Amino acid sequence: MAAETPLFSQAQTLENDEAVREVREIMALRARGSAPMALVRTYGCQQNVSDSEKIKGFLAQMGFSFTEDEEDADFILFNTCAVREHAEDRVFGNVGALKNVKRRHSSTLIAVCGCMMEEEKAAERIRSVFPFVGLVFGTHVIHRFPQLLLRALTEEKRVFERGDDSEDREIAEGLPVRRDGAVKAWLTVMYGCNNFCSYCIVPYVRGRERSREPQAILEEFRGLVRDGYKDITLLGQNVNSYGKTLRTPVSFARLLRMLDEIDGDYRIRFMTSHPKDLTKELIDTIAAGRHISHHLHLPFQSGNNRVLKEMNRGYTREQYLDLIQYAKEKITDLSLTSDVIVGFPGESYEEFLDTVDLIRRVEFTSLFTFIYSPRTGTRAAGLPDPIPAEEKSKWLRELCAEQEKIAAARCASSVGTVQRVLVEEKNPKTGLLTGRTDGNIIVDFAGDPAFIGSFAEVRITSARNWILGGELA
Ligand code: SAM
Ligand code: SF4
Numbered sequence: 001m002a003a004e005t006p007l008f009s010q011a012q013t014l015e016n017d018e019a020v021r022e023v024r025e026i027m028a029l030r031a032r033g034s035a036p037m038a039l040v041r042t043y044g045c046q047q048n049v050s051d052s053e054k055i056k057g058f059l060a061q062m063g064f065s066f067t068e069d070e071e072d073a074d075f076i077l078f079n080t081c082a083v084r085e086h087a088e089d090r091v092f093g094n095v096g097a098l099k100n101v102k103r104r105h106s107s108t109l110i111a112v113c114g115c116m117m118e119e120e121k122a123a124e125r126i127r128s129v130f131p132f133v134g135l136v137f138g139t140h141v142i143h144r145f146p147q148l149l150l151r152a153l154t155e156e157k158r159v160f161e162r163g164d165d166s167e168d169r170e171i172a173e174g175l176p177v178r179r180d181g182a183v184k185a186w187l188t189v190m191y192g193c194n195n196f197c198s199y200c201i202v203p204y205v206r207g208r209e210r211s212r213e214p215q216a217i218l219e220e221f222r223g224l225v226r227d228g229y230k231d232i233t234l235l236g237q238n239v240n241s242y243g244k245t246l247r248t249p250v251s252f253a254r255l256l257r258m259l260d261e262i263d264g265d266y267r268i269r270f271m272t273s274h275p276k277d278l279t280k281e282l283i284d285t286i287a288a289g290r291h292i293s294h295h296l297h298l299p300f301q302s303g304n305n306r307v308l309k310e311m312n313r314g315y316t317r318e319q320y321l322d323l324i325q326y327a328k329e330k331i332t333d334l335s336l337t338s339d340v341i342v343g344f345p346g347e348s349y350e351e352f353l354d355t356v357d358l359i360r361r362v363e364f365t366s367l368f369t370f371i372y373s374p375r376t377g378t379r380a381a382g383l384p385d386p387i388p389a390e391e392k393s394k395w396l397r398e399l400c401a402e403q404e405k406i407a408a409a410r411c412a413s414s415v416g417t418v419q420r421v422l423v424e425e426k427n428p429k430t431g432l433l434t435g436r437t438d439g440n441i442i443v444d445f446a447g448d449p450a451f452i453g454s455f456a457e458v459r460i461t462s463a464r465n466w467i468l469g470g471e472l473a
Helices: 010-030 046-061 085-096 098-104 120-129 139-154 202-206 214-226 252-260 280-288 305-310 317-330 349-362 389-413
Strands: 037-042 075-080 109-114 135-137 159-161 184-188 231-235 267-271 295-297 335-342 366-371 418-426 433-436 442-445 455-464 467-472
Touching (some): 010 139, 037 046, 046 075, 046 109, 046 139, 046 184, 046 231, 085 098, 085 109, 085 120, 098 109, 109 139, 120 135, 135 139, 139 159, 184 214, 214 252, 231 252, 252 280, 280 317, 305 317, 305 349, 317 349, 335 349, 335 389, 349 389, 366 389, 433 455, 442 455
Parallel strands (some): 037 075, 075 109, 109 135, 135 159, 184 231, 231 267, 295 335, 335 366, 442 467
Antiparallel strands (some): 418 433, 418 455, 433 442, 455 467
């Protein structure tokens, strides 16, 4: 049965509006400079980047300007990632370094939010080890950020807030967004994840899967196209299961077709696709689309069936390769990227070699490669893991070396073709314009900076590993 997805309540909006007004007044007096300044640092994936853009939207409403310099900031917020231990260690290190900033500027409010703060242990460590952190909140309560900030500024005690189950299901629409760029935009279509891959913390820190109503997505998307955004990425942990929890279920392929019908000069990307839910209907939709990028990010994680089963991924290597074959037949210029985990508990070198074999067969444009990191509370964290870290690092280097060859060969094969490139910026060092192809490959070429923010037809003339060089066609 479809689950309820209530909209952000009117009462919450009013409370937020009131809090925005009060924080604005408080900060106008408390700011060290002429206007309050905020530093928001984001760790981790695009979902976190998108969350930070909402928080910055609220901060802008409260009169904040933004800085990258900790010394200038009246409010410092770290939006954290819990996917790997290394990412968490970095956060703890960087939060620790703020102690001196707080010593120099006692009025600066320091806050930590995001996935890590949904983990009891990590939030507790912030509470006990970093007493200068005044506000801590998790991913489920971002929509109440103005109220939390107001409490942190006015109450005598530190504020710690995590969502409960009811809030977990709530989707807040109509939040302000301050986007980082003017050309590329992130648009979240769904939250959470139900897949419980055995290594992954995400379902625990982001809660169950819930989709936004298509009308809300269409409205936001139209606004982005109107505002001149040219590259819009739909976000979700598993976009292929979009719409299943809606009162009137809608498939992701159907959503894409609705968006693709909107007129304008833009392209649509989406991530992440899960192979177990990727349908042929979706591949056909990409092939037939007017604006849908011919780029598919399809994480396979491992090329070995036993490891895939232990990971609880829900597909076999053969099923993955069948999907790839179908997609390549339907979309001849398809660019494929993927995520891979090396050194899953119990993985042998022979099993790892199946991963190397798979990347040779698929010929990915690029790969995001990770060494397995145990996450407390996940099933894999309890499995025996006899392979030493140095050995896993060696495997990772072997995989990356193979992928570099594949990427270089793929790039070289595009020399002579004409690509539609979205021009993003001028490289100050080389003076060349830089942009990305539909397949998300970087291209440098000489041209008028007036092209920035628009599409240009570029003939590819050279390939340096995974970066292309070209000239205006
Ligand atoms: N939902 C997406 C999916 O299923 O592909 C990606 C979510 S996760 C934020 C991004 C990537 O991090 C995963 O695809 C996986 O390769 C990697 N990852 C997740 N948990 C990990 C862990 N415990 N150790 C190492 N890598 C991990
Ligand atoms: Fe994590 Fe798997 Fe969900 Fe991706 S699909 S977020 S890897 S549990």
